[in-house]
Amino acid sequence: MASGLRSGLIYSILYDALDFPGKTLRRVGSKLLRGDQSRAIARSSRWEQVIVRLDLYIKEGQPPGYGTGFFLNVPGSRQDVIVTAGHNLVQPGRDGPKVTPKIGIRLIDSEIHSQVTEFVTPDAYHIASRYKSSPGPMADSADDYGVILIDRPIVNGTPRPREAFGFNIVLAAMDLTTDQPGSMLSAHVGGYPGLHQDRNLDIPPKFGFGSGHFGKYADRHLYYHGGTDQGMSGGPIWVNFLGEEIVVGIHNKHEEQPGEGNRGARLGLDVIQDICNWTGVNDGILKKTIKAHGANSKDHPEGFFIQATLQSDKPDCAESPCYAYSGPIRDPTLTTFDIIIAQTSPTYSCSVNTFYIIASSVSNGPRRFLEFHTSPNLAPEQVVLTEKPTPRTLVKLYQKGGSRRGAPADTDFNARNPFQVRVIQNHDTQTLPKSQPYPEFKLTLWSEDIPPVDDPFGLDRARLGLIIRAQRFKTKPPRDFEDFLLQ
Numbered sequence: 001m002a003s004g005l006r007s008g009l010i011y012s013i014l015y016d017a018l019d020f021p022g023k024t025l026r027r028v029g030s031k032l033l034r035g036d037q038s039r040a041i042a043r044s045s046r047w048e049q050v051i052v053r054l055d056l057y058i059k060e061g062q063p064p065g066y067g068t069g070f071f072l073n074v075p076g077s078r079q080d081v082i083v084t085a086g087h088n089l090v091q092p093g094r095d096g097p098k099v100t101p102k103i104g105i106r107l108i109d110s111e112i113h114s115q116v117t118e119f120v121t122p123d124a125y126h127i128a129s130r131y132k133s134s135p136g137p138m139a140d141s142a143d144d145y146g147v148i149l150i151d152r153p154i155v156n157g158t159p160r161p162r163e164a165f166g167f168n169i170v171l172a173a174m175d176l177t178t179d180q181p182g183s184m185l186s187a188h189v190g191g192y193p194g195l196h197q198d199r200n201l202d203i204p205p206k207f208g209f210g211s212g213h214f215g216k217y218a219d220r221h222l223y224y225h226g227g228t229d230q231g232m233s234g235g236p237i238w239v240n241f242l243g244e245e246i247v248v249g250i251h252n253k254h255e256e257q258p259g260e261g262n263r264g265a266r267l268g269l270d271v272i273q274d275i276c277n278w279t280g281v282n283d284g285i286l287k288k289t290i291k292a293h294g295a296n297s298k299d300h301p302e303g304f305f306i307q308a309t310l311q312s313d314k315p316d317c318a319e320s321p322c323y324a325y326s327g328p329i330r331d332p333t334l335t336t337f338d339i340i341i342a343q344t345s346p347t348y349s350c351s352v353n354t355f356y357i358i359a360s361s362v363s364n365g366p367r368r369f370l371e372f373h374t375s376p377n378l379a380p381e382q383v384v385l386t387e388k389p390t391p392r393t394l395v396k397l398y399q400k401g402g403s404r405r406g407a408p409a410d411t412d413f414n415a416r417n418p419f420q421v422r423v424i425q426n427h428d429t430q431t432l433p434k435s436q437p438y439p440e441f442k443l444t445l446w447s448e449d450i451p452p453v454d455d456p457f458g459l460d461r462a463r464l465g466l467i468i469r470a471q472r473f474k475t476k477p478p479r480d481f482e483d484f485l486l487q
Contacts, residue, residue, distance in 0.1 A: 046348065048108055050163050051235060053192035053205040054088055055104035055117070064104065066231035068191035069148060071164035072247065073344045075354050075412055077279040080162050082148040083267075084234030085252040086131040086139075089122075089146045097135050099125065105150065106192075106205055107162075115204045124148050126278035128271075142220035144252040145265045147278055161347060165236055165247045168343040169357075170389050172248040172267045176214040176222075176239070185239040187214050187224035189251055189262075191232030208232065215261035220268070222249035223261040237264050244349050269340070269389065276341060284415035285339040285486065287361045292445045293418045293483035304445060304481075305335045306466065308360040308368060308385060336361040339413070339486070342394055355394040356413070358421075360385075369393045374441045374468055375427035382468045383443070396422040396440070418483040423468060444469040445481040 050071045055064040069084035082105065090099045099122045109116045127146035131139050152159035174180045176187070189212075192205045212226030222237060228251060237249035249264035250271075265271060276282045290306040343355040358370040368385040371392045375382070386393065397413050398420045413419070421443035425432070432438060446467045469480070 053106040066194035068235035073164040092136040191235030193229035194231030
């Protein structure tokens, strides 16, 4: 999964030297220091499209400063998203924070295979609130991030998304100094160092790439060892994970303490939530109830809603903490959820998958996440609550026919349409054929235990069990419900 380049190895592909503390690499022409030349050139060409140079016009009448940004695949966004460091977008000033008045984005036009510059102004920027209110070197680097939103190029009369990296908030939260992701991963960083010869804006910027290893673990900061230089702030820190290039952080600070490594903001849940808010992707999927579609009945006309925790006056009842409730028994504070985009593939990946997590939406107290276990031996604990996103919290939200015409059924989610919650098999994976995709399972509301209104045993008639049923079951019992709606 790593690139095959040894930790700490830095190289420059077909470009001039990158200077960084303790090391200098000189022009190597067409010779690569490691790896196959043709593959590296192809990767470099792709990286130069997804990683962009930013010309920062901070002071009028002076040459621009330099920064880096990168395209991120955010499903549902109607504009392309460039992620960068917050300090490229706002700086401290005498009278308070000063937003960069103008930025030139150096883009590679894939149609004409040439560089073009697109200029944007502050109405296209979004900056993390804590950094925007108090920017500068003393600000927390975990808050040093923002985005630039730009319109997509029109191809044959239709907006076409540019190529972009993927992300994975579960992976980004892991201790990447260990094999917690399944194997040891190398850290990669790319960007555009601000070399003196780049002052001529007619000369295409020179791309630099580095590979190293991750440093000490911190919840919101990402430490890594690898060569960087001024101008690379805002560049992606990515890993090669399961054959895909996944961004796990945003580079924003060079090494300050010897041996500590460079620093960046982790591309975790809070950062992704900010980006989804800025792009409008979160519209209609936060603070919603999840109702079983078509599960209304004479006894339960209000329908059934998933509830995040069990409230029962029977202390000895062994039940899953996730059940569905109806009518006056339903607690609105426990049946409100956020649907969160948690994982996307790069747009240039062979297979593009989008995964979500379902989190309880609470105004106070810790947020909880629905975790799904596919083993039938865990019933009735197949759906549980956890305090942190894990691989078992990742689900696909499948909608028949896709959310818009021509869209894959599980990539662009439409909050107005019914959906199924599908879980990748996460038990007994050792016996699965390596050449076959893991089976998918469906979350199902099981109605067999709904007592009638005049139930003589005093059972909670509003309770409905949540189970997981394998997708390969083509038929389902008539009173099982697999489709849900957000309300």
